[in-house]
Amino acid sequence: MSEPISIPSLVTEKKEKYESLLPQIHALVEGERDLIANLANIMSALKYGLNFFWVGIYFVKNEELVLGPFQGPVACVRIGYGKGVCGTCWKKAETIVVPDVDAFPGHIACSSESKSEITVPVFKNEKVVAVIDVDSHILNDFDSTDAHYLENISKLIETLL
Ligand code: SME
Numbered sequence: 001m002s003e004p005i006s007i008p009s010l011v012t013e014k015k016e017k018y019e020s021l022l023p024q025i026h027a028l029v030e031g032e033r034d035l036i037a038n039l040a041n042i043m044s045a046l047k048y049g050l051n052f053f054w055v056g057i058y059f060v061k062n063e064e065l066v067l068g069p070f071q072g073p074v075a076c077v078r079i080g081y082g083k084g085v086c087g088t089c090w091k092k093a094e095t096i097v098v099p100d101v102d103a104f105p106g107h108i109a110c111s112s113e114s115k116s117e118i119t120v121p122v123f124k125n126e127k128v129v130a131v132i133d134v135d136s137h138i139l140n141d142f143d144s145t146d147a148h149y150l151e152n153i154s155k156l157i158e159t160l161l
Contacts, residue, residue: 003027005045014050018149021049025153029160038160040069042153046134047071053114054135057122057157058086065090065131072135075110084108086131089119093128095147099140111135118142120150122157129161 005028007020025045029038039057047055048071056070058079065079065086082091084106089096098117101107107117114135122130132154136142 005049007049015145015149017050018145021045022149022152024049026156029156035160036069039157040071042157043069043071046153052134053137054111054133056133058131058133060090060129060131068130073111073113076108079108085117085119086133089121089131090128093121093123095120095151097142097144097147099142101135113137115139116141118146118150120147120154122154122161124158124161130157132157 005021005024007017011017011020025042028041028045032038043055043057046052054070054072054075056072056075057068058065059068063081067075067077079087081087085096085098085104096119098104098107101109101114101117114137116136116139118134120132121128122132132150134142134146134150
C-alpha cells in the first residue's frame with residue numbers, strides 16, 4: 001500500500017508546498033511501471049496537495065489532444081491543435097500562464113468554475129507528446145513558481161513514457 005500524500009499544515013507558501021510534494025511524487029511512481037496508474041496518482045497528488053480545481057493531462061493522438069488521467073470534474077475530451085489554452089501550449093511548445101481565462105482568446109471552458117489556468121508541455125524526443133493542464137477556481141492563481149515545479153513534473157512524466 002502506498003503512503004498518503006501529506007503536506008505539513010505549517011507549510012503555507014506555495015514554493016514550500018511544491019518542495020514538500022515533489023519528493024513524495026517521485027516516491028509514488030518509483031518502482032511502478034504502469035503509465036496510467038502513475039499519471040493518475042501524480043494528478044491526484046497535485047490536485048489534493050495544492051488544492052487546485054482540476055489537474056489533468058492531455059495526450060497528442062492523431063493530430064489532436066485527447067483527455068488522459070485527471071482529477072476533478074468531467075472535462076472536454078478532444079482539443080484541436082492551436083485551440084484553447086491546451087492546444088496553444090501544444091502549438092507553441094511552451095508553458096502558458098493564463099491569469100484570467102475569460103481574457104484568453106479561444107479559451108475552452110470545461111467548467112464555469114475555472115478562473116485561471118496553466119498548461120505545461122510534456123516532451124519526448126523534443127516533440128510535444130502531451131500537455132499538463134491545471135485549473136484554479138481563483139483568478140490569477142498561477143505564476144513562475146507553478147511553471148517551474150510543473151515543468152519539473154513534466155520532465156518526470158517524460159521519464160515514464
Ligand atoms: N481550458 C482548456 C480546456 C481543458 S479544461 O480546462 C480541463 C483549454 O482552453 O484548452
